[in-house]
Amino acid sequence: MNINSPPPTGLDAHRARATPIRELGSSERSLFLKHLLSLETEDRYLRFGSPLSDAAIGAYVDRIDFRTDTVFGVFDDRLKLAAAGHFAPIPKSTALEAKTLRSAEFGLSVASDARGRGLGTALFLRASSHARNLGVSSLFMHCLSENRAMIRIARRAGMEIEQSRGEADAYLSLEPGTVATAIEEGVQRQIALFDFAVKRQMLLAFKAFKAVAAGA
Ligand SMILES: CC(C)(COP(=O)(O)OP(=O)(O)OC[C@H]1O[C@@H](n2cnc3c(N)ncnc32)[C@H](O)[C@@H]1OP(=O)(O)O)[C@@H](O)C(=O)NCCC(=O)NCCS
Numbered sequence: 700m701n702i703n704s705p706p707p708t709g710l711d712a713h714r715a716r717a718t719p720i721r722e723l724g725s726s727e728r729s730l731f732l733k734h735l736l737s738l739e740t741e742d743r744y745l746r747f748g749s750p751l752s753d754a755a756i757g758a759y760v761d762r763i764d765f766r767t768d769t770v771f772g773v774f775d776d777r778l779k780l781a782a783a784g785h786f787a788p789i790p791k792s793t794a795l796e797a798k799t800l801r802s803a804e805f806g807l808s809v810a811s812d813a814r815g816r817g818l819g820t821a822l823f824l825r826a827s828s829h830a831r832n833l834g835v836s837s838l839f840m841h842c843l844s845e846n847r848a849m850i851r852i853a854r855r856a857g858m859e860i861e862q863s864r865g866e867a868d869a870y871l872s873l874e875p876g877t878v879a880t881a882i883e884e885g886v887q888r889q890i891a892l893f894d895f896a897v898k899r900q901m902l903l904a905f906k907a908f909k910a911v912a913a914g915a
Contacts, residue, residue, distance in 0.1 A: 718821035719894035720887065723772050723783075725765035730772070732760045734780035738808055745846050746808045748866070763787075771825055773818050778898055781813040784822040786829060789839070802837040803830050814848070823852050825887065831876035832884050838871040 723731060735746075735756045744750045751759070763770065763785065773782040784807035791801075805826045809818045830838050840858070842849045844867045853860055858869040 716883070716887065718773060718818065718825075719891040720771050720773055720822060720825045721891035721895055722888065723765075723770040727770075727772075728760055728763070728765075730780055731763075731770050731783055731785075732757060734772075734783050734810065735760065735808065737810060739811065742808065742811070745843055745849070746806060748841060748843065769829060771822055771829075773813075773822065774895055774898060775813070776898055776901070778895070778902060780810070782809040782818040782822055783807065784826055786826050788833070788835065801833070801835045802839055803833075803835045804839045804841070805830075806840065819848065820852050820855070823856060825884075827856065827871060827873065828876070828880050828884055831873045832881050834875065836873055836875075838873060840869045842867050842869060 735743075736753055738746060740750045743756070747756075747759075767788055769786040771784045771786065772780045775781040784805055786803060786805050788801060788803045805823070807819060807822045807826075809822075827838055838858075840849070840853060842853070844850070844862050844865050846867070850860065850867065850869075853867075853869040853871075856871055858871045860867050860869045
């Protein structure tokens with residue numbers, strides 16, 4: 700286990716902080732569903748470990764408990780999800796486990812036309828700091844060994860990767876959150892809300908302009 704891996708520094712951390720990432724509410728379940736359904740078969744395979752059908756993806760989204768889990772989203776200018784990640788604390792099943800520190804799983808996906816711009820990295824870093832602020836000490840990701848982009852993100856974050864038979868389990872040991880990390884996440888939340896509000900206003904203004912232009 701890679702204990703207390705250092706927080707990411709440099710360009711990634713700056714880029715991640717600058718990316719508005721909003722937490723979705725349960726009423727926005729359908730947005731997340733739409734994003735996942737837009738993934739091609741190969742991407743579904745990479746995201747879920749098998750090429751899930753539309754119905755199976757629907758069932759997965761239906762099962763998300765927004766009281767315990769967090770769905771993070773990056774919105775494009777049309778308020779479509781360009782990227783999204785599901786953060787899920789792993790329930791403790793035994794008394795022994797209950798004594799250990801908490802762990803959580805994270806899965807993410809970026810729309811094919813938005814890749815290579817750091818959104819995957821930004822979502823991952825945001826999930827890591829969210830985990831720290833919740834007192835989660837270990838973040839887990841399941842991915843396939845062939846998933847070079849995801850393995851790259853995991854390695855850069857200092858995750859320990861265990862590979863076997865084409866599958867890879869990646870673990871990141873986290874230091875407890877601090878006042879500074881809590882404030883930083885709070886600021887990021889506010890920035891994301893502001894970004895979303897501005898994009899919504901711009902979209903409404905554009906639609907109103909188009910309607911006027913069409914009637915003229
Ligand atoms: C994996 C995924 C989330 C990456 O998203 P992204 O926004 O393109 O990622 P980033 O732009 O942050 O790039 C991450 C790194 O991977 C590298 N990378 C991207 N595509 C790559 C590829 N095909 N081969 C090797 N490296 C690649 C990037 O260069 C970057 O490294 P760098 O920062 O050193 O330049 C995205 O490809 C995806 O949604 N795939 C389908 C679903 C999936 O695999 N989910 C992960 C499993 S839960």
